[in-house]
Amino acid sequence: MKNKIVKILAACSLLLPLATPALAAGASVALDHSPSNVRDVESLQRGAQLFANYCLSCHGASAMRYNRLQDLGLSEEQIRTNLMFASEKVGEPMRVAMQAKDGKVWFGATPPDLSLIARSRGADWLYTYLRSFYRDPSRPTGWNNTVFDKVGMPHVLWQLQGDLELKVLDGKVEAKGPVVRSWETVEHVNGKEKVSTHQLVLTRAGELTRLTDGKANTFDYDNKVADLTNYIVWMGEPAQVTRERIGYGVLLFLIFLLVPMAYLLKKEYWRDIH
Numbered sequence: 498m499k500n501k502i503v504k505i506l507a508a509c510s511l512l513l514p515l516a517t518p519a520l521a522a523g524a525s526v527a528l529d530h531s532p533s534n535v536r537d538v539e540s541l542q543r544g545a546q547l548f549a550n551y552c553l554s555c556h557g558a559s560a561m562r563y564n565r566l567q568d569l570g571l572s573e574e575q576i577r578t579n580l581m582f583a584s585e586k587v588g589e590p591m592r593v594a595m596q597a598k599d600g601k602v603w604f605g606a607t608p609p610d611l612s613l614i615a616r617s618r619g620a621d622w623l624y625t626y627l628r629s630f631y632r633d634p635s636r637p638t639g640w641n642n643t644v645f646d647k648v649g650m651p652h653v654l655w656q657l658q659g660d661l662e663l664k665v666l667d668g669k670v671e672a673k674g675p676v677v678r679s680w681e682t683v684e685h686v687n688g689k690e691k692v693s694t695h696q697l698v699l700t701r702a703g704e705l706t707r708l709t710d711g712k713a714n715t716f717d718y719d720n721k722v723a724d725l726t727n728y729i730v731w732m733g734e735p736a737q738v739t740r741e742r743i744g745y746g747v748l749l750f751l752i753f754l755l756v757p758m759a760y761l762l763k764k765e766y767w768r769d770i771h
Contacts, residue, residue, distance in 0.1 A: 544728025557593030659703030
C-alpha cells in the first residue's frame with residue numbers, strides 16, 4: 498500500500514511541470530480589494546441610488562423588494578420618489594425595466610439578475626470589474642473589460658469614469674502617466690517565460706475623474722463604485738448585520754451563562770470524589 502502511494506505522488510510530481518503552463522495561461526487579472534462595509538448606511542443609500550439609476554434598466558434584483566430599503570433608514574416616500582422607476586408598489590420586487598427577449602437581441606445574452614451576484618462573484622470581483630472597462634472597437638457595444646473578456650455589457654458608467662484604453666507591453670514596465678490600473682501576466686512559450694505588462698490608461702476624463710499634469714485622478718469615481726459594490730453586497734444578504742449581531746449575542750450568552758453553569762454542575766457531580 499505504501500509503495501502505491503509513493504508511485505502516485507511521484508507521477509503527480511512529473512505531471513506538475515506540464516500543468517503549470519496551462520494554469521498560467523488561464524490565470525485571471527489580479528483583483529483590487531473592495532472597501533465594502535455593509536454597516537456604512539450612508540454608503541449603502543448612495544449605492545442604492547446608483548443601482549436604481551444605472552443598473553435597473555437592464556438588470557433585475559427579483560429577490561429584493563423595495564420596502565426592504567427601509568432597513569437603510571429610507572422612508573416609503575423617499576423610496577417612491579428617488580428609487581422606483583419600473584414599479585408602482587413599494588412591496589414589489591426590484592424587477593428589470595427591459596424585456597428579457599430584447600436584452601438577448603441587443604447584448605447577445607439576457608442580462609443576469611443581480612440579487613446574488615455578490616455572493617457568487619465576490620465584492621473584489623465586482624469592484625474591479627466596474628473599474629476595468631476600456632474602449633474596444635471590435636466589440637458590438639464598443640466596450641470590453643479586462644476582468645470579463647468579450648463582455649456583452651456596455652460601460653454604463655462611462656460618463657462618470659471617462660474613456661480608458663488597454664495597453665499591453667512586453668516585459669515589466671513601470672506605470673507612468675495617466676495609468677489607472679497596471680498588472681503583469683506570465684506565459685510559458687516553448688519552455689520560456691514571457692512577462693507582459695497590462696495597463697489601463699485614462700485617455701479622456703469623465704465627470705468624476707481628472708487628468709492633471711499627465712496623471713489620472715480616479716478617487717471620486719472609485720468611491721462611487723465602492724458605494725455601488727457595497728449595496729450589491731448588502732442586497733445579497735440584507736440580514737447579514739442582524740445575523741452577526743444575534744451571533745455575537747449567542748456567543749456572549751454561552752460564555753457568561755452556560756460556561757459558569759457547566760462549571761458549577763461539574764463541581765456538583767464530582768463533589769464526593771474531590
